[in-house]
Structure formats: structure tokens, C-alpha cells
Amino acid sequence: MTGQVSATRQSGLSDTDSSQQSLGGTLSANRKLLTLPAGPVIVNLFTQASRSRTTTMIGGAEQAFSGHNVNLGATLSVPLWRTPSPGQGSVVSHALGSLSATLGGNVRQTDAGQGKGVNAGLSWLPLGKFRLTGNWSRSTDSVSDAQRFAPEYYGAPITVFDFVTGQSAEVLPILGGTPDLRPPRFDRVALSALAGPFLPWNVAGSVSLQRSNAANSAGPLPAVTPELEAAFPDRFRRDATGRLTAIDQRPINFASTRTESLASNLGASFPLGEAAPGKPRGTLRLTLNHNLQLRNVTTIHASLPPMNRLVGDGGGVPRQQLDVQVDGRRGAWGLNMAARWRSGYRTRRDTGRDSAGDLRVSPVGTIDLRFSYVLQRAIRPSQSGVTPRRGAGIQFGLDVINVFDARPGASLGDGRPAPGYGRDDQDPVGRAVRLFARSRF
Structure with missing residues (x-):
């Protein structure tokens, strides 16, 4: 419960x-x-x-x-x-x-x-440390109550690039539910290969090819392009001077969405130092995850052409993403590092062709660090002779978020700096340092 x-x-x-x-x-x-x-x-x-x-x-x-x-x-x-x-x-x-x-x-x-769904899968182990799997599913999902019934309200301001004026604008997103959403339908297929663990370091990896076809999937309009504004004029609000002031981001149904991706994973564990009597040996765990988008095509409705999101139609998406996780523990001390990188991408002003007015978002990578120390509580038997449950103690830590103060940047198709992508526009905080103390009672 x-x-x-x-x-x-x-x-x-x-x-x-x-x-x-x-x-x-x-x-x-x-x-x-x-x-x-x-x-x-x-x-x-x-x-x-x-x-x-x-x-x-x-x-x-x-x-x-x-x-x-x-x-x-x-x-x-x-x-x-x-x-x-x-x-x-x-x-x-x-x-x-x-x-x-x-x-x-x-x-x-x-x-x-x-909503309803069916699924089927096969798992084959030709050798002890190798596994091949295949999964298929078909489902009709019910729309969530929030997507349909949530009241309309203004969200926190966001900065967007307005292709119509060629300038950036701080706009208010209109959020809430859409009562007439249709239930989405999904067909998904995944083929995976897993191997490991090998060697004393427990090296293991996997590769997975995933394909998804959706009809009536629900979500907000993907970008502020002239084509989408012409197709959904009531979703964009401008003042008397033509400046964009608000965007209606309440969900709509997309006629179809087709995606294909290749995901890979590699992990290993390494011992740290010699194990002392009565105490566990320290460990260092390394995990790498990579995702490669092979296809991402969206059709909003029949009057609009299909949008290839990987080349920038209807709002671009990164083709690649890499995540690296390092978790170390020795005695009371702990170290965690999370590194994330995504490739750059383009958002086209006009579907089907590159132009000088396109938005080219640069690659960006961030690194987060956490240092921690656990102060264990002393364990004393009670008067009845029963030893109380061992607590987790108090954990003290230091977080450094976005160590190198990386910020997203962008340029226009002709190389000029893109308005709204200065140092403080998309991420005004950048690096952050946080101290914390945590305990379980």
C-alpha cells in the first residue's frame, strides 16, 4: 500500500x-x-x-x-x-x-x-553467460486523468526561439488537460543480446534494438515553427506588436509516431583495497549507457507532412545520448559521479529543407559529483538482551551539480548566435553546490 x-x-x-x-x-x-x-x-x-x-x-x-x-x-x-x-x-x-x-x-x-494490451516474449540461452531475448507487445492505453481533466493554468515562464520574428521570447506555457483526447495505440518490438558477467570484475553488457509504432499518442506541440503555428493558430498567442506571449502546451493527439533506437550498456565492478577483518572490501562500480536514435518520424494529422525529427522537422531531437555512472564505496566514505552528454541537433524553420533561419543546438555535457560520509550509530543491547535493529546512521554529503558550469548553446543556420541561448537564458543556475545530512529512523 x-x-x-x-x-x-x-x-x-x-x-x-x-x-x-x-x-x-x-x-x-x-x-x-x-x-x-x-x-x-x-x-x-x-x-x-x-x-x-x-x-x-x-x-x-x-x-x-x-x-x-x-x-x-x-x-x-x-x-x-x-x-x-x-x-x-x-x-x-x-x-x-x-x-x-x-x-x-x-x-x-x-x-x-x-485500455488493454497483450505481450509475448522469447528468451534463449545458447551458453551459460549469453542470453538472446525478443519481446512484442500491442496495447491500447487509457488517457491519464490529469491529461484529460486537469484545469487550465499558466506554468513557469520559458524562453523559446520564435522563428516568425527571428528573436527569442519569454512566454507563458498554458498547461492542463484536453477533454477530447483519444486513447493511444502502441505496437512495440525489442530484440536484445546480453553477455556476462566475465572476469573477476563482473564485466557485463547488453545491446537492444527497439521499435515502436504509435497512433494517437498524446503530447504537446513539439516546436514553435511557422508551419505548426499556421496549423494550430489558437495554440499561439501574440500581442499587438506580434511578440509571442503564450503557447498552449496542453496535450494533443498525434496521428502516428514511429521510433527506432539502439541502446547499449556496459558495466563492471572493481575491488578497492584489502578487506579488513569483519569489514567488507570497498568497491567501485562503473556503468555506461548509450542510446542511438535510428528513426523518429511524427505525423500530427493528414494535412501536415510527416516530420523527421532527427533532421530537424517539427522540432529536432538529439540523435545520441551517453550516460556514465561511477559509484565508489570504501568504509564510511562514498563517491558518486554522473556524467551525461547529448549530441547537437537542428530544428528546421521549414519542413523538408535546411535554411539560414534554422536553429542549431550545440552538443552539451554535464558532470555531477557527490562525496558522502556515513556516521554509524553505536549499537547497544537493550536491558532485555535483544540487540536493536542496526540503523543506517547519519549520512553527510556534498553535491557539486554541473561541475564545469556547462550551459546549452545554439546558433542559427548561417552561423550567427541564436537569440535566447546566451549563458543565462536556458539555464540561469548552471553550477550548484549543496550540503546535506540524511538519516533513517
């Missing part, structure tokens, strides 16, 4: 006070149905249920909506064959390894509508 109470206050052109209460629960069970020569057939059942209420006070008027979510699902795991024990079976049976299949489905019901 989980519960949450939260409150949010925002001051500005649109003063808002919002509070939310939610309560949810999850129940799962599994049971062996029968035993095949390759192993037992297992059925897993689960149900999730939640209810929430959100109250928002805007301009002295109270708006409230409640929502519920019920999700029922089942998965069947079937072993098809397995590797014989050493000394048994033929050479062919050993070469085939182990193969298992999963079949599943779920039904979801909310105030905003109903």
Missing part, C-alpha cells in the same frame, strides 16, 4: 495553489500450473488500484477532479526446452541451450477510459 499527500504553490501572472492526495495498492500472486520436461509452467497474476483527488485554486476559484485507476494482468511463463545436465543428452541438445516463452495481457480502467 502506498499513500502520498503533496501541495504546490506558484505565484505570478496566474497564482495557483494545488493539493493532491492519493492512495494505491498492489497485489500479486504466482502458482505452478503443471510441470513439463523442461520445467514448471508458472502463472503470475497482479492487480493495481489507486485513487487520487486534486484540488486547484486559480484566481480565487476552486477546481477539483478525482480519478481512479484499476489494472489487472496475468503472465504465463513456459519453459520450452533446457540444457541437459553435464554428461547427459546429445551434442545438439547441449548446443541448443535453454529456451523459454512468456505470454501476457492486461486490462486497465480509469475515469478517462479503458
Whole structure:
């Protein structure tokens, strides 16, 4: 069971006070149905249920909506064959390894509508430390209650590049729900290869090719281009001088969205120093994740051409992203580093061609560091002789966020600096230093 109470206050052109209460629960069970020569057939059942209420006070008027979510699902795991024990079976049976299949489905019901889905998967282990998997799913998702019923309000100001005027503008995003959203449909396929762990350092890696086709997926307009403003004039608000003042970012349905990506992962653990008697040895964990976008094409509706987001149509997206995570621990001391990098990308002014008025966003990378020390509490037996539960102690730490003070930058298609991408426009904070103390009671 989980519960949450939260409150949010925002001051500005649109003063808002919002509070939310939610309560949810999850129940799962599994049971062996029968035993095949390759192993037992297992059925897993689960149900999730939640209810929430959100109250928002805007301009002295109270708006409230409640929502519920019920999700029922089942998965069947079937072993098809397995590797014989050493000394048994033929050479062919050993070469085939182990193969298992999963079949599943779920039904979801909310105030905003109903969703359902089916999925299937295969997992093959040709060798002990190699695994090949394939997964397919098809689903119709229900629109979330917030996407459909949330009241309209102004969000925090954002700086955008206005292709119509060729200047940057600080605008107010209009947020909230869209009552007439249609439920999205998804078809997803993923093929993965995993290997490891190897060597004393537990080196392991994986590669995964993922493809997704969606119809009626919901989201905000991707960019402030003249083409999109002409197609959705009521979504863009300008003053008498033509300056952009607000953008309606409430969700709309996209006719279709097709994406393909290649994700890879590599991880290893290294021991630090010699283990002292009664104390664990220190460790250093290194993880690298890389994502390469192979395809990203969106069609908003039939009157607009398909937008290839990777070349900049309808708002560009980075083609590559790299994340590096380092986690070290020795005794009471800890060190964590998170490095993130994304490639540059272009946003075209006009769909289908590059021009001098395009926006070219530069690559950017950031590094965050955390140093920590755990002060353990002394453990004393109680008068009854029972040793109390060991606590986590008090953790003291220092966070340095964006160590090198990197800021996003951009230029126009002809090389001129892009308005709205100065040092303090997109990220006015930059580097930040934070001290903290944390304890569990």
C-alpha cells in the first residue's frame, strides 16, 4: 500500500495553489500450473488500484477532479526446452541451450477510459553467460486523468526561439488537460543480446534494438515553427506588436509516431583495497549507457507532412545520448559521479529543407559529483538482551551539480548566435553546490 499527500504553490501572472492526495495498492500472486520436461509452467497474476483527488485554486476559484485507476494482468511463463545436465543428452541438445516463452495481457480502467494490451516474449540461452531475448507487445492505453481533466493554468515562464520574428521570447506555457483526447495505440518490438558477467570484475553488457509504432499518442506541440503555428493558430498567442506571449502546451493527439533506437550498456565492478577483518572490501562500480536514435518520424494529422525529427522537422531531437555512472564505496566514505552528454541537433524553420533561419543546438555535457560520509550509530543491547535493529546512521554529503558550469548553446543556420541561448537564458543556475545530512529512523 502506498499513500502520498503533496501541495504546490506558484505565484505570478496566474497564482495557483494545488493539493493532491492519493492512495494505491498492489497485489500479486504466482502458482505452478503443471510441470513439463523442461520445467514448471508458472502463472503470475497482479492487480493495481489507486485513487487520487486534486484540488486547484486559480484566481480565487476552486477546481477539483478525482480519478481512479484499476489494472489487472496475468503472465504465463513456459519453459520450452533446457540444457541437459553435464554428461547427459546429445551434442545438439547441449548446443541448443535453454529456451523459454512468456505470454501476457492486461486490462486497465480509469475515469478517462479503458485500455488493454497483450505481450509475448522469447528468451534463449545458447551458453551459460549469453542470453538472446525478443519481446512484442500491442496495447491500447487509457488517457491519464490529469491529461484529460486537469484545469487550465499558466506554468513557469520559458524562453523559446520564435522563428516568425527571428528573436527569442519569454512566454507563458498554458498547461492542463484536453477533454477530447483519444486513447493511444502502441505496437512495440525489442530484440536484445546480453553477455556476462566475465572476469573477476563482473564485466557485463547488453545491446537492444527497439521499435515502436504509435497512433494517437498524446503530447504537446513539439516546436514553435511557422508551419505548426499556421496549423494550430489558437495554440499561439501574440500581442499587438506580434511578440509571442503564450503557447498552449496542453496535450494533443498525434496521428502516428514511429521510433527506432539502439541502446547499449556496459558495466563492471572493481575491488578497492584489502578487506579488513569483519569489514567488507570497498568497491567501485562503473556503468555506461548509450542510446542511438535510428528513426523518429511524427505525423500530427493528414494535412501536415510527416516530420523527421532527427533532421530537424517539427522540432529536432538529439540523435545520441551517453550516460556514465561511477559509484565508489570504501568504509564510511562514498563517491558518486554522473556524467551525461547529448549530441547537437537542428530544428528546421521549414519542413523538408535546411535554411539560414534554422536553429542549431550545440552538443552539451554535464558532470555531477557527490562525496558522502556515513556516521554509524553505536549499537547497544537493550536491558532485555535483544540487540536493536542496526540503523543506517547519519549520512553527510556534498553535491557539486554541473561541475564545469556547462550551459546549452545554439546558433542559427548561417552561423550567427541564436537569440535566447546566451549563458543565462536556458539555464540561469548552471553550477550548484549543496550540503546535506540524511538519516533513517
